Amino acid sequence: xxxxxxxxxxxxxxxxxxxxxxxxxxxxxxxxxxxxxxxxxxxxxxxxxxxxxxxxxxxxxxxxxxxxxxxxxxxxxxxxxxxxxxxxxxxxxxxxxxxxxxxxxxxxxxxxxxxxxxxxxxxxxxxxxxxxxxxxxxxxxxxxxxxxxxxxxxxxxxxxxxxxxxxxxxxxxxxxxxxxxxxxxxxxxxxxxxxxxxxxxxxxxxxxxxxxxxxxxxxxxxxxxxxxxxxxxxxxxxxxxxxxxxxxxxxxxxxxxxxxxxxxxxxxxxxxxxxxxxxxxxxxxxxxxxxxxxxxxxxxxxxxxxx
Ligand SMILES: C[S@@+](CC[C@H](N)C(=O)[O-])C[C@H]1O[C@@H](n2cnc3c(N)ncnc32)[C@H](O)[C@@H]1O
Numbered sequence: 672x673x674x675x676x677x678x679x680x681x682x683x684x685x686x687x688x689x690x691x692x693x694x695x696x697x698x699x700x701x702x703x704x705x706x707x708x709x710x711x712x713x714x715x716x717x718x719x720x721x722x723x724x725x726x727x728x729x730x731x732x733x734x735x736x737x738x739x740x741x742x743x744x745x746x747x748x749x750x751x752x753x754x755x756x757x758x759x760x761x762x763x764x765x766x767x768x769x770x771x772x773x774x775x776x777x778x779x780x781x782x783x784x785x786x787x788x789x790x791x792x793x794x795x796x797x798x799x800x801x802x803x804x805x806x807x808x809x810x811x812x813x814x815x816x817x818x819x820x821x822x823x824x825x826x827x828x829x830x831x832x833x834x835x836x837x838x839x840x841x842x843x844x845x846x847x848x849x850x851x852x853x854x855x856x857x858x859x860x861x862x863x864x865x866x867x868x869x870x871x872x873x874x875x876x877x878x879x880x881x882x883x884x885x886x887x888x889x890x891x892x893x894x895x896x897x898x899x900x901x902x903x904x905x906x907x908x909x910x911x912x913x914x915x916x917x918x919x920x921x922x923x924x925x926x927x928x929x930x931x932x933x934x935x936x937x938x939x940x941x942x943x944x945x946x947x948x949x950x951x952x953x954x955x956x957x958x959x960x961x962x963x964x965x966x967x968x969x970x971x972x973x974x975x976x977x978x
Pocket of ligand 1: 700701702703751752753754755756759792793794795796799824825826827830878879880881894895896897900926
């Protein structure tokens with residue numbers, strides 16, 4: 672049966688030109704690039720999609736996708752890589768807990784309201800924003816006295832539905848300790864569901880990172896394992912958008928294989944154990960470093976008494 676299906680899929684009409692058009696459509700709308708290394712994945716998923724939706728040729732799909740968002744989004748869902756787990760990179764959460772949160776705690780303690788705004792951009796099925804919420808709940812003294820707002824966004828409606836439900840099982844929660852499960856989850860039929868205290872902190876919203884949407888000022892941004900799928904140009908404009916969105920003194924966390932070196936933004940890169948975090952300098956810090964630069968660039972002026 673499987674072999675027959677595979678044969679049908681490979682026999683579907685999909686020319687190089689049609690594949691190129693589909694690739695361009697996805698890249699234009701989402702920023703996701705399918706280069707040579709991901710070509711096989713693209714071809715297989717597109718063919719599967721055409722067959723599942725009853726399209727005989729690539730052009731039939733393209734015509735439909737340009738007419739309605741439903742067709743386009745259905746294919747997009749198949750092309751997204753949504754791999755994630757709780758506390759995916761422990762070093763990142765340690766840096767968040769030991770560096771970013773204590774700084775923000777001092778900076779904001781006397782503010783009224785005492786608000787902390789965090790953006791999980793490309794949050795997939797929610798493990799990342801829930802890990803952020805758990806870290807905050809376990810770290811901030813009197814966490815409930817803070818107004819914690821975690822904006823969790825993704826382009827995938829399917830992933831967000833899962834995230835909003837907050838129920839997890841198996842491998843996805845295997846990195847959580849017994850104590851974390853007991854403190855932050857309730858057992859449900861097929862696993863564990865995040866308690867209302869965590870869920871109250873998170874607002875899940877569908878958002879496409881390819882169109883720079885205004886989300887208000889943020890104290891911390893997590894955008895992990897998303898930029899790797901984008902073109903260099905799109906990465907640059909997104910990192911600039913993150914810079915503009917952060918409060919002075921705010922932090923950006925990226926995935927392990929993502930870096931902003933060679934980008935013209937003025938983040939300070941801080942290395943902590945296994946993690947690089949990017950801090951947006953304050954206006955005074957920028958001014959100080961600019962004046963230091965100017966001083967060192969000044970030619971040596973003749974001083975009195977010099978011969
Ligand atoms: C590999 S997952 C990363 C999940 C999580 N950040 C982590 O590191 O575990 C990448 C996520 O980025 C999302 N994504 C890809 N392109 C996007 C876009 N243009 N706008 C918003 N989200 C996007 C995907 O839907 C997917 O959920």
